[in-house]
Amino acid sequence: MERFNHFLYGFIPGLLLPVLFMWVYLNRFYPADLSFLETLKQLYPGVILGKLLLLSIMPDLLFVFVFYKSDSFKIATGVMIGAMPYFISSIFMLT
Numbered sequence: 001m002e003r004f005n006h007f008l009y010g011f012i013p014g015l016l017l018p019v020l021f022m023w024v025y026l027n028r029f030y031p032a033d034l035s036f037l038e039t040l041k042q043l044y045p046g047v048i049l050g051k052l053l054l055l056s057i058m059p060d061l062l063f064v065f066v067f068y069k070s071d072s073f074k075i076a077t078g079v080m081i082g083a084m085p086y087f088i089s090s091i092f093m094l095t
Contacts, residue, residue: 004072004075005072005073005074005075006074006075006078007074007075007077007078007081008078009074009075009078010063010067010072010074010075010076010077010078010079010080010081010082011078011079011081011082012078012082013063013079013082014060014063014078014079014080014081014082014083015082015085017059017060017063017079017082018053018056018057018059018060018083018086019056021055021056021058021059022036022040022052022053022056023036025052025055025056026039026040026052047093047094049093050089050090050091050092050093050094051090051094053086053087053089053090053093054087054090054094056086057083057086057087057090060079060080060082060083060086061083063076063079064076064079064080064083067079
């Protein structure tokens with residue numbers, strides 16, 4: 001596992017995983033029959049998008065825990081840094 005312990009191997013999935021999770025969550029549980037971008041435009045001015053962003057970070061935090069426990073610290077750091085833009089934007093949307 002030491003061979004794959006690079007920052008970029010965690011950073012790219014850290015950026016893409018929340019978007020994928022939001023897409024799956026909205027397609028599965030959101031009641032409207034809108035496309036993904038239309039749904040995000042509908043949710044944008046409200047607090048609900050901030051809560052959705054916080055929810056979408058949870059898979060990243062799970063991967064950080066798994067990679068940290070398996071001593072892949074660079075991958076865990078990449079996933080954590082990849083989740084930071086979502087976390088910061090959700091904080092601003094909640095206030």
